[in-house]
Amino acid sequence: MINSGDTAFIIICAALVCLMTPGLAFFYGGLVSRKNVLTIMMQSFVSMGVVTVIWFVFGFSLAFGPDIHGLIGGTKYLFLEGVGMTPNPSYGPTIPFITFFSYQQMFAIITPALITGAFADRVSFKSYLVFLVAWSILIYIPLAHWVWGGGFLQQMGVIDFAGGIVVHASAGLAALASVFFVGKRKVIDQVDLEPHNITYVALGTALLWxxxxxxxxxxxxxxxGLASTSFINTDISASVAMVTWLIISWVREKKPSFVGVLTGAVAGLATITPAAGFVKPWAAVLIGLASSIVCYGAVQFRKKVDWDDALDVWGVHGVGGILGSILVGVFAEKSINGIDGLIYGDVHQFGVQVLATLIASVYAFVVTYLILKVINRFLPVRVSEEVEIIGLDAAIHKEEAYHI
Structure with missing residues (x-):
């Protein structure tokens, strides 16, 4: 039976998740140089259109349709056939099935957009559009089915409350694969490596949070009550991570960096995502603390080995998503959502989390690299050095954010 309160709540939640993609555009837009800001913002916004079409035509059906051998969903819901106002007992028994579709669609939109921060300043828009379609079909849709749609990882017992594996680990490892394939930026001026508008980064963080x-x-x-617990766990983890990142970076870098504070908050948000509905608030504190320490370390490691992950997608989203997906297997408590983790004696659940996270991460990395390799055979993924120097905004889109 439909519950009007639950329905209204999930519609609002879907709208909030929708807002995150423009928020990501501002977050990334502020971090890049002024000559590439429109390009990276457009890469986020265009995902809203392209992925919606995919999700409507066949994506939702392949992710949440009847399971086929634990690998993919069936074609039952193509073009939203059978997805209407009647609830589906497996996907929200008190809300219309089409409301569930709307909510899941927003996750499908933002996930590939997350990857763009890794290859900022150097990938052509044409190749990105092909990549966006291919990645959504070959990686996001299967992972969503494996973890949430009745696939083999869900059958194995993995838990992922809101996308630590499906969203953040997959996007983060895809980002790392793209960094290795695309290669480093050909930077002429040091200013091109600096955030051009930190106020945009702050606005983007606010919208994301x-x-x-x-x-x-x-x-x-x-x-x-589970929604309330998830809400406060989200805020606690982000807040603790923000403060911890501030302290670490201030001590190490001798300055209280605003970008560091904002990055720490996002790391805490990404890390708590898979655990938000399975742990108590005290565990959210520890997860937020761990997220800052581990993600900050990952960012420093990335710099040391000279990987050109322009906006630290791997170090923040990838490492954060993996960490949170494993820690939910440590701190999950049955009184919250029916599952115990390692500290309550369930070694099996911890093992499942580690194995599932490893499988999904390796899959996302390998298939992303192959997608880029195939695209590059027909369409150059990377822009020319001349375009990179001029800036993608002026060279490709014939538009500029600032006329100076």
Whole structure:
């Protein structure tokens, strides 16, 4: 039976998650140089259109349709056939099935957009569009089915409340694969490596943090105590991670960096995502603390080995998603959502989390690299050095964010 409160809540959560993609555009847009800001913002915005079409035509059906051998969903829901106002007992028994579709669609939109921060300043828009379609079909849709749609990882017992594996680990490892394939930027001026507008980064972080409450609190598909727990866990983890990152970076870099504070908050948000609806607030504190320490270390490692992950997608989203997906297997408590983790004696659940995270991460990395390799045979993935020097905004889009 449809519950109007649950339905209204999930519609609002879907809208909040939708807001995160423009938020990501501002977050990334502020971090890149002024000559590439429109390009990276457009890469986020265009995902809203392209992925919606994919999701409507066949993506949702392949992710959440009847399971086929644990690998993919069937074609039952093509063009939203059978996805209407009647609830589906497996996907929100108190909300219309089409509301569940709307909520999941927003996750499918933002996930490939996350990857763009890794190859900022050097990938052509044409090749990105092909990559966006291919990645959504070959990586996001199968992972969503494996973890949430009745696939083999869900059958194995993996838990992922709102996308630590499906969203953040997959995007982060895809980002790393793209960094290895595309290669380093040919930087002429040091200013091109600096954030051109930190106020945009702050605005983007605010929109992401605000939207993340829908991202995580909606994971239980009902307006209840679990949603409230997820909400506060999200805020606690982000806040603790922000403060911890500030302290670490201030001590090491001798300055209280605003970009560092904002990055720490996003790391805490990404890391708590898979655990938000399975742990108590005290565990969210520890997860937030761990996220800053580990993700900060990952960013420093990336710099040391000279990987050109322009906006640290791997170090923040990838490492954060992997860490959170494993830590939920440590801190999960049955009184919250029916599952115990390692500290309550369930070694099996911890093992499942580690194995599932490893499988999904390796899959995302390998298939992303292959996608880029195939695309590059027909369409150059990387822009020419001349275009890179001029800037993608002026060279490709014939538009500029600033006329100076």
């Amino acid at each position: 605000f939207g993340w409450f829908g991202f995580n609190a909606g994971g239980g598909l009902a307006a209840n």
